[in-house]
Amino acid sequence: MRIGTFLRPALVLLLLALVLRPDWFVPLFAPLAPVGGPVIYARSSLLSLSLSHLGLVAAATAAATLIAVSLAILVTRPAGAAFRPLSRTITNMGQTFPPVAVLALAVPALGFGAGPTLVALFLYGLLPIFENSVAALTSLPPATMEAARGMGLNRRQRLWQVELPLALPVMLTGIRLSAVISLGTATIGSTVAARTLGEVIIAGLLTSNTAYVLQGGLIVGLFAVLIYDALVQLEKRLSRQTSS
Amino acid sequence: MIEIDHLTKVYGSATAVDDVTLTAQSGTITAIVGTSGSGKTTLLRMINRLEEPTSGEVRINGETTTDVKPYVLRRRIGYAIQGHGLFPHHTVGRNIGAVPRLLGWPREKIRARVDELLDLFSLDPAEFRDRYPAELSGGQQQRVGVARALASRPDLLLMDEPFGALDPIIRARAQDDLRRIQRTLGSTIMLVTHDMEEAIRLGDHVAVMDGGRLVQYAPPAEIVARPATPFVADMVGDVDRPLRLLSLIPAAEVAEDGAAEGEALPRNASLRDALSACLRTGREAVPVQREEGGPGRATLAAIRARAELPE
Numbered sequence: 052m053r054i055g056t057f058l059r060p061a062l063v064l065l066l067l068a069l070v071l072r073p074d075w076f077v078p079l080f081a082p083l084a085p086v087g088g089p090v091i092y093a094r095s096s097l098l099s100l101s102l103s104h105l106g107l108v109a110a111a112t113a114a115a116t117l118i119a120v121s122l123a124i125l126v127t128r129p130a131g132a133a134f135r136p137l138s139r140t141i142t143n144m145g146q147t148f149p150p151v152a153v154l155a156l157a158v159p160a161l162g163f164g165a166g167p168t169l170v171a172l173f174l175y176g177l178l179p180i181f182e183n184s185v186a187a188l189t190s191l192p193p194a195t196m197e198a199a200r201g202m203g204l205n206r207r208q209r210l211w212q213v214e215l216p217l218a219l220p221v222m223l224t225g226i227r228l229s230a231v232i233s234l235g236t237a238t239i240g241s242t243v244a245a246r247t248l249g250e251v252i253i254a255g256l257l258t259s260n261t262a263y264v265l266q267g268g269l270i271v272g273l274f275a276v277l278i279y280d281a282l283v284q285l286e287k288r289l290s291r292q293t294s295s
Numbered sequence: 296m297i298e299i300d301h302l303t304k305v306y307g308s309a310t311a312v313d314d315v316t317l318t319a320q321s322g323t324i325t326a327i328v329g330t331s332g333s334g335k336t337t338l339l340r341m342i343n344r345l346e347e348p349t350s351g352e353v354r355i356n357g358e359t360t361t362d363v364k365p366y367v368l369r370r371r372i373g374y375a376i377q378g379h380g381l382f383p384h385h386t387v388g389r390n391i392g393a394v395p396r397l398l399g400w401p402r403e404k405i406r407a408r409v410d411e412l413l414d415l416f417s418l419d420p421a422e423f424r425d426r427y428p429a430e431l432s433g434g435q436q437q438r439v440g441v442a443r444a445l446a447s448r449p450d451l452l453l454m455d456e457p458f459g460a461l462d463p464i465i466r467a468r469a470q471d472d473l474r475r476i477q478r479t480l481g482s483t484i485m486l487v488t489h490d491m492e493e494a495i496r497l498g499d500h501v502a503v504m505d506g507g508r509l510v511q512y513a514p515p516a517e518i519v520a521r522p523a524t525p526f527v528a529d530m531v532g533d534v535d536r537p538l539r540l541l542s543l544i545p546a547a548e549v550a551e552d553g554a555a556e557g558e559a560l561p562r563n564a565s566l567r568d569a570l571s572a573c574l575r576t577g578r579e580a581v582p583v584q585r586e587e588g589g590p591g592r593a594t595l596a597a598i599r600a601r602a603e604l605p606e
């Protein structure tokens with residue numbers, strides 16, 4: 052943990068510098084840029100690309116969470132248990148279908164831009180959240196569930212006051228996996244003109260400018276590491292309270 | 296008054312509970328005892344409708360339990376189980392106040408009730424109210440579980456092997472606590488156990504279940520002295536029966552006037568304690584304290600006379 056106390060703020064500062072003050076890194080990236088070519092991506096601001104990238108990921112993860120958790124709740128009720136295999140198949144398909152293929156297929160329907168990316172990230176993010184939520188909701192401590200029923204909590208009260216709070220840490224693990232996968236996957240959204248940090252990487256690849264590629268990659272990587280870490284901390288805090 | 300009226304539960308081709316009828320008076324403890332698979336837990340769970348009976352009914356103070364929705368019924372009936380089942384994400388105070396909160400008690404009243412119960416169970420409210428169940432010992436968790444079941448002053452408290460997970464010493468203390476608290480509050484309790492010792496110790500009445508049937512329903516002394524079937528005799532532990540019987544009779548009951556050597560037994564001592572004291576020190580009589588008439592003595596002869604079982 053002691054490494055974390057130093058490393059975490061250092062990484063945050065590095066990320067902020069890369070996004071807000073890219074000029075500071077000119078000496079570092081210059082050897083990687085083509086001779087005489089631009090070193091720092093300047094066609095649009097890195098801040099606005101980052102915000103749009105994070106916004107896409109947040110929207111897709113939020114939608115995937117809403118649908119996956121609702122589905123998990125449904126199939127863990129006695130009335131919905133019959134739908135569990137079907138739901139599993141559907142969410143598995145979302146994961147099996149490559150996001151690139153989803154992008155390609157979605158463009159004719161949704162046009163270029165953020166739409167197809169949102170759909171691809173959403174489908175890709177469903178599975179981890181769904182599987183973790185089902186696992187969490189089916190492995191709650193039996194004595195606690197029996198007591199909740201025996202003392203007169205009705206179905207809704209049991210769900211909101213006992214099951215969901217107790218399942219939350221494990222659900223959050225699924226959300227974390229999904230969010231981090233989406234952060235990386237969102238970069239390919241720029242192939243269909245979604246505004247993400249992938250734009251920087253793709254521009255670098257098209258012009259053989261390694262400096263661009265590295266710049267975009269570093270920023271996406273740092274976001275992923277820091278968000279992963281923040282969610283791990285949140286899970287730890289929550290599960291400390293709920294472990295019996 | 297709790298009336299169980301021809302209650303039957305059939306699962307497929309197996310009859311878990313077979314036409315059980317019994318009446319428990321308010322303010323008493325009824326211990327339902329049997330081996331595993333005897334139907335005792337199913338019987339208990341039909342009272343608060345965690346299981347729906349196949350036929351028959353239960354009346355609590357004259358009201359049929361099927362008149363209200365199950366969760367409404369359960370809020371009027373305390374429920375304590377083995378392994379306590381506390382909510383790990385709620386504090387002790389919030390756990391105990393759970394049913395009063397469901398019933399919509401005002402916040403102040405819940406708080407006062409929580410502190411009152413913690414006091415009653417010898418847990419300092421200031422120290423325990425805001426702690427989480429994981430921070431308590433097994434015995435403390437169990438006490439909080441029982442306190443939670445009593446919080447709304449229920450008409451009836453159901454307990455399913457409440458002390459099953461405790462070690463013998465903590466278990467004996469928990470049983471004494473339950474007895475004391477039940478006397479203080481005048482609660483009506485139905486308790487399921489597989490341990491005849493516990494049933495005899497706690498029950499005002501003992502109901503013995505075997506293969507889904509109620510084979511004997513009587514006060515503990517009667518169960519020990521006149522077991523209705525060989526199975527009941529077996530449950531009581533046939534060779535120990537005289538000792539079991541002695542443990543149910545207060546020493547003061549056989550005390551006669553006269554002096555004896557040594558230290559007097561405490562006021563609540565049983566004849567079993569008196570016998571043990573005699574044997575340990577090789578005395579023919581031990582002094583006992585009586586409610587009236589001053590100190591007396593219990594003689595070995597008097598103890599022996601009470602230990603005889605009717606044949």
